Amino acid sequence: MTIKLTRRAAITCAAALAAVPAVAQNAWPTQPVHVYVGFPAGSSPDTLARIITEPLAQRLGQPVVVENKPGAGGVIGVQQMLAASGDGHTFGTTINGPLTTAQRLMDDTGFDVEADIAPVTLIATSPLVLAVSTDSGISDLEGFIEAAGAEEDALAYGSVGQGSGAHLTAELFADAAGVSMLHIPFTSYAEVTTSIIGGEIDAGFMAPSAALPHVEAGKMQMLGITSAESFPQAPDVPVMAGSAGLPEDLRAELWNAFIAPADTDPEVIERLNTEINDILADPEVQQKLLDIGWQAEPGTSQELAERIATDTEMWGAVIDRVQADQ
Incomplete structure (x- = not known):
């Protein structure tokens, strides 16, 4: 039996099919989210991560688990994030060092910032x-x-x-x-x-x-x-x-950022950026960050990428001068 669709019915079916990806996307996350921090529990970067991840879990409807993997000035945390990635539910928070200076100061960090890391958003900054x-x-x-x-x-x-x-x-x-x-x-x-x-x-x-x-x-x-x-x-x-x-x-500022493996779905990154920026707009969250020495500084993923590039160039020049004098 052949089924013929009226023009109105065809349009209705097409609209329903087009909505499927959005429904699938809205289903993320489907399991607990893990956020890797390259510093020990109780440290300033760890406390900052927990200030963000507690309300983030409420917004995502899934637990957000902070994984402390300290060592090498935060580099180990980034390495562990990348090693555990692949399920679309693994992310990290990091200070600027692993993304801007570590690859000039260490023989091998085990990752390439541009190729392996997807910037999500800047979280906060602290001057010296x-x-x-x-x-x-x-x-x-x-x-x-x-x-x-x-x-x-x-x-x-x-x-x-x-x-x-x-x-x-x-x-x-x-x-x-x-x-x-x-x-x-x-x-x-x-x-x-x-x-x-x-x-x-x-x-x-x-x-x-x-x-x-x-x-x-x-x-x-x-x-x-x-x-x-x-x-x-x-x-x-x-x-x-x-x-x-x-x-x-x-x-010169220290900063902390939310990052993802490079193969993370761009729509997931966009959602995380939106959720974290909304969290950072909360005066209570801003005060909690300020109490531990950080000032909330939300932004776009592109702005974080530009900050990484600019700081990498600036600190690279400083490192070159220091090494030349040694």
């Missing part, structure tokens, strides 16, 4: 502050640059390790200011601040949240901040860009 002891005799950025320029390596600064954001930011600053400083690597900001207060080193670049307790105790002061605008946690600290003879475009 230049901090000194209140007993240093230096009260402002101009005085610090003058003291640093008195002779080569006249001032020593601490960081949380060779190639860390704090180290590279200090070298970016030194080049912009036309000075040379002696780098002393430590393993934690606690050691850096203790050494500054104790007079063992002169300064350090660190997140405002690391310096604030000591500033409030009257033991340290913050001379300048590396963001383009003032930071809510330290509103009275002057922006470095354009101050004390420094370039107007001087900027």
